[in-house]
Amino acid sequence: MITVMPVPKGTPLDPAHTRTAILRTATRLLYQRGLDGIGVAELCATMGVSKETLYRHFGSKEELARAVLQARSDRILRWVHDAVAAAGDDPFDQLAAVFDALQRWHGEPTFRGCAILNAATQHHDGPARAVARQHLDRQLDVLIDIARRAAVTDPVSTAKQMLALRTGATILADHHGDADAARVAKEAALALLRTARSHTPRRGSDGTASTTTD
Amino acid sequence: MITVMPVPKGTPLDPAHTRTAILRTATRLLYQRGLDGIGVAELCATMGVSKETLYRHFGSKEELARAVLQARSDRILRWVHDAVAAAGDDPFDQLAAVFDALQRWHGEPTFRGCAILNAATQHHDGPARAVARQHLDRQLDVLIDIARRAAVTDPVSTAKQMLALRTGATILADHHGDADAARVAKEAALALLRTARSHTPRRGSDGTASTTTD
DNA sequence: CTGTGATCATACCGATCGGTTCGATCTTCT
DNA sequence: AGAAGATCGAACCGATCGGTATGATCACAG
Numbered sequence: 001m002i003t004v005m006p007v008p009k010g011t012p013l014d015p016a017h018t019r020t021a022i023l024r025t026a027t028r029l030l031y032q033r034g035l036d037g038i039g040v041a042e043l044c045a046t047m048g049v050s051k052e053t054l055y056r057h058f059g060s061k062e063e064l065a066r067a068v069l070q071a072r073s074d075r076i077l078r079w080v081h082d083a084v085a086a087a088g089d090d091p092f093d094q095l096a097a098v099f100d101a102l103q104r105w106h107g108e109p110t111f112r113g114c115a116i117l118n119a120a121t122q123h124h125d126g127p128a129r130a131v132a133r134q135h136l137d138r139q140l141d142v143l144i145d146i147a148r149r150a151a152v153t154d155p156v157s158t159a160k161q162m163l164a165l166r167t168g169a170t171i172l173a174d175h176h177g178d179a180d181a182a183r184v185a186k187e188a189a190l191a192l193l194r195t196a197r198s199h200t201p202r203r204g205s206d207g208t209a210s211t212t213t214d
Numbered sequence: 215m216i217t218v219m220p221v222p223k224g225t226p227l228d229p230a231h232t233r234t235a236i237l238r239t240a241t242r243l244l245y246q247r248g249l250d251g252i253g254v255a256e257l258c259a260t261m262g263v264s265k266e267t268l269y270r271h272f273g274s275k276e277e278l279a280r281a282v283l284q285a286r287s288d289r290i291l292r293w294v295h296d297a298v299a300a301a302g303d304d305p306f307d308q309l310a311a312v313f314d315a316l317q318r319w320h321g322e323p324t325f326r327g328c329a330i331l332n333a334a335t336q337h338h339d340g341p342a343r344a345v346a347r348q349h350l351d352r353q354l355d356v357l358i359d360i361a362r363r364a365a366v367t368d369p370v371s372t373a374k375q376m377l378a379l380r381t382g383a384t385i386l387a388d389h390h391g392d393a394d395a396a397r398v399a400k401e402a403a404l405a406l407l408r409t410a411r412s413h414t415p416r417r418g419s420d421g422t423a424s425t426t427t428d
Numbered sequence: 429c430t431g432t433g434a435t436c437a438t439a440c441c442g443a444t445c446g447g448t449t450c451g452a453t454c455t456t457c458t
Numbered sequence: 459a460g461a462a463g464a465t466c467g468a469a470c471c472g473a474t475c476g477g478t479a480t481g482a483t484c485a486c487a488g
Contacts, residue, residue, distance in 0.1 A: 018464090034338060036250055040446060050466045051447075061446065112338060120389050121335040124248060124326060129389070136390040160386070161379070161402035164395060168382030172374070175334050175343070176350040181378060188375035188406055195405055232434090254476060264436050265477075275476065 019057050022047055027068045031115040035065055035122045066127035069116050073135040080142055091150040095162065095193055098142070099186030102166060106173040106182050113174035117167070139163060152196035162189045233271045236261055241282045245329045249279055249336045280341035283330050287349040294356055305364040309376065309407055312356070313400030316380060320387040320396050327388035331381070353377060366410035376403045 025047035029038050040061055044051050058064040080098060087097035105111060112118070120132035143159035143166075152158045169185035172178045239261035243252050254275055258265050272278040294312060301311035319325060326332070334346035357373035357380075366372045383399035386392045 034336070036336075036445095037338075039444070041444090050468095052449085052467095053465060055447070056464085113335065117385065117389060118335050118338075121327065121332050122248070122250075124251075124332075132389045133391065136386065140390075157398045157401070160392065160395065160398045164379050164382030164386055164399050164402070165375070166382070167385045168378030168380070171331065171381045171385065172350065172378055175331060175346045176354075177347065178374065181374065184371045184374045185378050187371070188378070188402075191406060191409055192402055195409055250475095253474070255474090264438095266437095266479090267435060269477070270434080 018049070018053065022049060022054060022057060022064075023068060023071060026064055027072060027115075030065060030068055030119075031112060032110065035119055035128075062127055065119060066131060069119055069128055069131045072115055073131055073138070076135070077138050077142075080139065084142065084146070091146045092190060092193060094146050095143075095150075095189055096186060098146075099166070099169075099182050099189060102169060103182030103186070106170070106179065111173065114167075114170050117170075136163070136167075139166070147193065147196070150193050150197060152193065154196070158192060158196045161192055165189050165192075232263070232267065236263060236268060236271060236278075237282060237285060240278055241286060241329075244279060244282055244333075245326060246324065249333055249342075276341055279333060280345060283333055283342055283345045286329055287345055287352070290349070291352050291356075294353070298356065298360070305360045306404060306407060308360050309357075309364075309403055310400060312360075313380070313383075313396050313403060316383060317396035317400070320384065320393065325387070328381075328384050331384075350377070350381075353380070361407065361410070364407050364411060366407065368410070372406060372410045375406055379403050379406075 026043060029043060029046060040051060040054065044054055054064070058067060080101070083097045083101045084094045087093040116128070116132050116135050119128035122128070140159055140163050143162045144155050147155035147158040147162070165185040165188055169181040172181040240257060243257060243260060254265060254268065258268055268278070272281060294315065297311045297315045298308045301307040330342070330346050330349050333342035336342070354373055354377050357376045358369050361369035361372040361376070379399040379402055383395040386395040
């Protein structure tokens with residue numbers, strides 16, 4: 001309603017500006033309403049763009065959604081990296097920072113779960129699934145790095161546990177209305193990282209990672 | 215394919231039999247294809263039932279889905295109760311049994327994630343959301359009971375951590391293709407239950423009081 | 429035997445969807 | 459000035475959707 005007036009009929013403006021403007025609005029609406037919850041017509045009307053323009057920049061609604069999710073995954077990765085970097089060198093502080101950021105996100109009024117996993121769930125086949133897989137892979141890498149520098153026995157397994165806690169907390173915050181999910185998950189993750197160092201129930205430790213700080 | 219012949223035109227058969235037959239087929243198809251992935255027409259064709267019959271037993275597709283999900287939640291609750299009961303009296307064995315059952319489920323070729331959470335994600339508003347909330351509540355109760363009998367300091371928080379691990383493992387098994395998710399989650403849950411007993415509420419590190427009896 | 433009601437197959441309805449096309453308009457480059 | 463191209467608004471398309479209506483068929487209770 002408050003949108004169009006500065007662009008009356010034909011306005012090339014910036015070649016890339018239109019694309020990013022479309023992406024920004026699509027990111028918000030596809031997240032709030034779901035992939036099938038909003039049609040291309042309403043999408044275009046809200047962003048003040050004609051269908052033809054949208055279909056020239058992105059070939060289809062699916063491709064638009066894919067681009068939106070990929071950009072979101074990139075942004076989240078940057079976000080987590082920054083939060084980790086800002087937490088100093090201690091892997092425990094870094095892990096706490098990841099879950100603190102999670103809790104802050106869960107508290108936002110527009111929170112509706114993870115957009116990427118939601119999309120992959122809505123269209124169980126299709127582009128969103130691949131984006132989700134890559135997204136989880138990259139988030140796991142961050143946690144593996146933290147676990148490795150905490151000198152745990154099995155960094156990959158420990159990181160998987162922390163990723164399960166992180167993902168589960170987001171699900172619980174969304175579908176269970178549990179605002180504390182990230183906080184209790186943080187305590188669990190820290191406890192796991194603590195016990196995974198000394199406690200060694202399994203053999204075959206690779207001895208490589210060790211003795212950085214502490 | 216193997217459609218029916220024993221029911222040519224009009225056949226009351228059993229009043230409740232038709233309803234449960236519809237529920238059984240709808241459970242399978244709505245799970246495999248998603249709520250919006252299959253239409254009422256194909257649904258009826260597959261189950262060998264006319265639209266009119268379906269709409270007399272269930273007033274709408276949404277109500278059908280709600281009934282399907284409610285029945286599934288009940289069945290899962292029974293299933294988990296049985297697994298716990300069969301594991302004896304030790305809460306650690308009971309917790310392990312829950313995650314072992316989870317891992318067996320993840321290994322099934324038809325596994326597509328949790329049908330209830332999937333549905334609640336697909337239609338973020340609507341009946342599925344309420345079913346999901348109740349479902350998580352009841353699953354949490356099971357874990358609270360286990361944590362309580364393990365004499366942990368804060369059974370509710372510990373149970374929430376285990377529920378996050380359980381839910382997150384299912385997400386990872388589905389979207390990350392991680393067949394071991396339930397196994398590593400089980401070890402994390404057992405470790406948490408172990409450390410949550412002796413470990414008294416932490417001093418200093420986090421000022422926020424617990425009081426999480428929600 | 430007769431009526432009641434469950435069922436089937438099919439056709440139909442209005443709405444919505446993703447996507448295309450068209451003519452007009454405006455900017456920018458040559 | 460003129461060509462090129464981006465954009466708009468709106469009409470249009472075929473398909474699909476959830477849901478309803480119809481008329482005939484069968485089982486079963488009275």
